[in-house]
Amino acid sequence: MKITFLRDWTNPADQKSYKAGPDVVEIEDLKAKTLIEIGAAEEIATAGTVAEELAKALGGIETAVAAAVANGLAQAATFEHRGKRMVVTGGAPREDDDPMNGFKSDAEFYLAVKAGSAQGAHADPRLPKVAEVYKRLLLYRYPQIAQSSEAMGKVAAVGTGAEGGFLVPEETSSRILARATARLNIMGLCDRIVLSGYSVRMAGQSDADRSVAATRYGGIIVYNVAEAGSITASDLKFREVSLQVHKKAAMCVATDEMLSVVANFGDRMTNGMGDAIGDEYVEDIMFGSGAGVCLGAFTSPACLSIAAETDQEADTLLPRNITKMLGGLAEGAQSPQWYYNPECLTQLCFLTLVAGTSGYPVFLPTGGLTGQPNQTIMGHPATKTDHCLALGDAGDICLADWSQYMLAMRGGVKTDMSIHLYFDTDRTAFRATFEVDGKPSWETTQKPRKGAAATRTAPFVKLAAR
Numbered sequence: 001m002k003i004t005f006l007r008d009w010t011n012p013a014d015q016k017s018y019k020a021g022p023d024v025v026e027i028e029d030l031k032a033k034t035l036i037e038i039g040a041a042e043e044i045a046t047a048g049t050v051a052e053e054l055a056k057a058l059g060g061i062e063t064a065v066a067a068a069v070a071n072g073l074a075q076a077a078t079f080e081h082r083g084k085r086m087v088v089t090g091g092a093p094r095e096d097d098d099p100m101n102g103f104k105s106d107a108e109f110y111l112a113v114k115a116g117s118a119q120g121a122h123a124d125p126r127l128p129k130v131a132e133v134y135k136r137l138l139l140y141r142y143p144q145i146a147q148s149s150e151a152m153g154k155v156a157a158v159g160t161g162a163e164g165g166f167l168v169p170e171e172t173s174s175r176i177l178a179r180a181t182a183r184l185n186i187m188g189l190c191d192r193i194v195l196s197g198y199s200v201r202m203a204g205q206s207d208a209d210r211s212v213a214a215t216r217y218g219g220i221i222v223y224n225v226a227e228a229g230s231i232t233a234s235d236l237k238f239r240e241v242s243l244q245v246h247k248k249a250a251m252c253v254a255t256d257e258m259l260s261v262v263a264n265f266g267d268r269m270t271n272g273m274g275d276a277i278g279d280e281y282v283e284d285i286m287f288g289s290g291a292g293v294c295l296g297a298f299t300s301p302a303c304l305s306i307a308a309e310t311d312q313e314a315d316t317l318l319p320r321n322i323t324k325m326l327g328g329l330a331e332g333a334q335s336p337q338w339y340y341n342p343e344c345l346t347q348l349c350f351l352t353l354v355a356g357t358s359g360y361p362v363f364l365p366t367g368g369l370t371g372q373p374n375q376t377i378m379g380h381p382a383t384k385t386d387h388c389l390a391l392g393d394a395g396d397i398c399l400a401d402w403s404q405y406m407l408a409m410r411g412g413v414k415t416d417m418s419i420h421l422y423f424d425t426d427r428t429a430f431r432a433t434f435e436v437d438g439k440p441s442w443e444t445t446q447k448p449r450k451g452a453a454a455t456r457t458a459p460f461v462k463l464a465a466r
Helices: 029-037 047-076 106-117 126-141 143-147 149-156 170-181 183-189 213-219 256-261 265-287 319-328 342-349
Strands: 002-005 041-043 079-082 085-088 191-195 199-205 238-244 246-255 303-306 337-340 352-355 358-361 363-365 375-377 380-384 397-400 405-410 414-418 427-440 460-463
Touching: 002 029, 029 041, 170 183, 170 265, 170 427, 183 265, 191 199, 199 405, 238 405, 238 427, 246 256, 246 265, 265 427, 303 319, 319 352, 319 397, 319 460, 337 342, 342 380
Parallel strands: 191 405, 303 460, 337 380
Antiparallel strands: 002 041, 079 085, 199 238, 246 427, 337 397, 352 358, 363 375, 375 380, 397 460, 405 427, 414 427
16 A cells, blocks of 8 residues: 655564655555554555545435435426326426416506406406416415415405406516615615514614613623623613504506507506605605604604704705714714705705815716716715705705614515406506515614714714704
């Protein structure tokens, strides 16, 4: 056997010495195995040995993979011989894999509903499959539904024409949700929680004053401990954070002519529904009252309001307003975002930080005045939106760290449509519902660990009325 020595070794039989190193020594197999067992040497693998071991490993992998595939197929499907072919005859229905359930577009689905709802007409066989697939997915995602007869009764009644509506394919609902969440990308930046029920309760830390150890980190106090000394326990202070989803619904009505004549009307209606839902939820997340809707980031106690400068003229913006807002943003903010009303744009463009005899613009499009409209304020992205209040009102310009906003969502957008509601006027109703609740994770603004007594920071900052 060929070996190399890992340490110096002397053969007691003939007192022949070997030095540790890369030199290869050929020695009797029995002695070599003994040296390997005591850790004095290691075997040098030959090309033949490597090939043999590799063949064994690959053979084992191939056997394991073949067994796993066969077992999976046996559980998922059954087979039968048809002539010279083996055909899959069992397993899950393949329509479950098609998010449009056989329809090529939204418009094709809408027209099928319209045609199938006419008196004496035969419904398109693809229509009931939409509801069937939805029910199977619903029970797969939320198996606890099967434990309630009342819940199962509601599931059984979903999306049938006899109940006044046909469920819309999942792909259409997903596009509505995607457009809704893309609105200013605010919903995508929030701390999102997906619910299977209607509410969730969580424990939140009470950390409004970091200048006192007893109220820092929810009461977790860190002590210096001497050797063999006792560790002092901390009394934690928690508050309950409750989110209970609220439903928003939108319904639009289309005439027969719109469905059959207007180009791409189905896609246009789907996109418009998503934009409308997203726009309303952005309004709630930013400025909602919290009564039956989300508690807005800029109307909650967790928002810091920056006062106007002394003798500042009405309806104006000053560089000091902007720097104070950034100073009031809590440390550790993740990707803070600015938002401003369109009326603020003109003044923002002329804000300059004076430095000696020159100055630097506070607001500037990326790449200079000739760049694309991807603006930044003090290095952070800035977006123009009419969700912000009018110039001079509290909230005309805002700064947010959306990672500190909790947004609970129950499922996605549920969409269905019906011919029966407006049957006498030859119009079709299209409805979408969406359930969401949200509020800042902070209870209030925070006093920093060090600084003046009146200093406060927060994840959400707005400029006060001027």
